Amino acid sequence: MNNELLEKYNRPVPRYTSYPPANFFTESFTETDYRKALAESNGWEPQNISFYFHIPFCRKMCFFCGCNSFPMKKDETVKRYMEAMKKEVEMVKEYIGPGRKVSQIHYGGGTPNAIPVHYLEELNQLLFDNFSFIEQPEIAIECNPAHLDEESVKRLKGAGFRRFSIGIQDFDIDVLKAVNRDPSQLPVDELIQLLKEGDEPVDVNLDFIYGLPNQTVDSFISAIEKAITMKPDRLVTFSYAHVPWVKKSQKRLEMIGLPGNEDKIAMFDRASERLIESGYHAIGLDHFALANDELTIAHKERRLHRNFQGYCTRRTTGQVYAFGVSGISQLEQVYAQNSKSINDYMQQVEDGHLPIAKGYRLNDTERIVREVVTEVMCNRQVRWDDMAERCRVSEDSVRSAVAYEETKLDELQTDGLIQFDNEKIHVTEEGNLFIRNVAATFDPLMGGENESKFSKPV
Numbered sequence: 228m229n230n231e232l233l234e235k236y237n238r239p240v241p242r243y244t245s246y247p248p249a250n251f252f253t254e255s256f257t258e259t260d261y262r263k264a265l266a267e268s269n270g271w272e273p274q275n276i277s278f279y280f281h282i283p284f285c286r287k288m289c290f291f292c293g294c295n296s297f298p299m300k301k302d303e304t305v306k307r308y309m310e311a312m313k314k315e316v317e318m319v320k321e322y323i324g325p326g327r328k329v330s331q332i333h334y335g336g337g338t339p340n341a342i343p344v345h346y347l348e349e350l351n352q353l354l355f356d357n358f359s360f361i362e363q364p365e366i367a368i369e370c371n372p373a374h375l376d377e378e379s380v381k382r383l384k385g386a387g388f389r390r391f392s393i394g395i396q397d398f399d400i401d402v403l404k405a406v407n408r409d410p411s412q413l414p415v416d417e418l419i420q421l422l423k424e425g426d427e428p429v430d431v432n433l434d435f436i437y438g439l440p441n442q443t444v445d446s447f448i449s450a451i452e453k454a455i456t457m458k459p460d461r462l463v464t465f466s467y468a469h470v471p472w473v474k475k476s477q478k479r480l481e482m483i484g485l486p487g488n489e490d491k492i493a494m495f496d497r498a499s500e501r502l503i504e505s506g507y508h509a510i511g512l513d514h515f516a517l518a519n520d521e522l523t524i525a526h527k528e529r530r531l532h533r534n535f536q537g538y539c540t541r542r543t544t545g546q547v548y549a550f551g552v553s554g555i556s557q558l559e560q561v562y563a564q565n566s567k568s569i570n571d572y573m574q575q576v577e578d579g580h581l582p583i584a585k586g587y588r589l590n591d592t593e594r595i596v597r598e599v600v601t602e603v604m605c606n607r608q609v610r611w612d613d614m615a616e617r618c619r620v621s622e623d624s625v626r627s628a629v630a631y632e633e634t635k636l637d638e639l640q641t642d643g644l645i646q647f648d649n650e651k652i653h654v655t656e657e658g659n660l661f662i663r664n665v666a667a668t669f670d671p672l673m674g675g676e677n678e679s680k681f682s683k684p685v
Contacts, residue, residue: 246597256586265322271559275545277331372411438467440483468682595628607654629669
């Protein structure tokens with residue numbers, strides 16, 4: 228990637244974990260609107276249910292974090308919070324049709340494994356007792372390895388978790404110290420072995436962040452090479468998103484010094500090369516999976532999908548019902564976000580309210596745009612006939628919805644980011660780094676002051 232292209236395309240664009248992005252949500256969307264949408268969602272697609280639980284507590288606050296997280300509270304607060312989440316589940320359950328099945332459960336944060344394990348055991352058991360599940364549902368939890376020991380691993384597996392996303396970030400102690408993060412309690416290779424033991428199959432993701440203080444291209448590649456020897460099922464390389472106007476703690480990292488854009492691109496490129504050489508397949512923007520992984524198979528067959536839980540397949544994807552502070556539900560026609568205040572969240576639920584702070588109802592045009600943007604982000608292509616069939620409209624209607632302009636595509640093609648003709652658009656290997664920019668080309672809401680709200684691709 229030459230400097231000219233880097234300068235041209237390294238501008239703020241949405242991550243497109245949703246469309247429209249969350250900054251378009253409005254406070255005019257109320258609890259009443261959400262209750263109506265919950266009832267309607269039984270007639271929407273997909274029929275599968277995906278549950279998300281936000282555990283916001285952390286024993287130690289990492290300076291790079293952009294999540295809605297808070298320092299670990301007293302056990303009384305954790306207990307009250309977990310009881311509120313269980314009550315929220317009970318309230319939402321009343322709206323969900325009895326024939327629907329759970330395909331995904333995902334715990335994020337914060338640090339879900341920072342709290343005592345029995346809270347997670349109890350919450351999962353509540354779900355097992357009250358809902359039906361598809362065969363081989365994905366039940367996943369994000370974990371900080373600093374808080375994983377042999378006993379907690381055993382109990383988390385016993386609680387039904389079958390995918391563990393381990394936030395390594397980097398093996399280098401100097402990097403971890405700079406971002407205020409503790410290293411893994413157990414050697415990571417031993418931790419993976421511990422997770423893999425037993426009769427029940429367990430998948431392990433190792434997550435890394437590039438672009439942190441004290442990282443060099445060589446040191447980051449050394450970390451990736453070390454991870455490759457451990458053969459995780461998936462390996463994720465997230466680009467550090469520097470948004471100090473959102474998270475003030477990130478300003479501390481500026482004082483230490485952050486790698487430049489060229490180094491970040493080199494980290495991404497060389498890490499990708501090493502992973503692919505080692506048998507991993509590139510999935511979407513930042514995931515790498517082994518050949519027999521369900522994501523790899525779905526990607527090859529152009530059936531990869533994405534929701535707030537991350538990349539998934541059409542088999543496991545579901546409408547997302549989120550619980551906990553700041554959780555965002557992602558229904559077929561509606562987004563709804565809970566209060567970002569822990570105290571407000573708990574009080575509202577205790578008073579019998581669904582704690583909705585804001586949300587958004589998509590119109591017909593926006594649902595078409597979402598389908599196109601998702602297809603770009605997941606499968607690196609758009610086939611106009613396929614989009615028309617999925618959206619049950621004409622190809623011209625799809626092009627109109629995304630404000631199709633061939634001149635914009637000409638420029639992307641000239642710069643080597645895409646190839647296109649009248650039937651389809653394909654994102655090239657070179658264009659994958661700036662796939663968010665390609666997706667933004669089909670986003671009529673982009674432009675003007677909105678751009679300042681997002682992070683840069685690199």
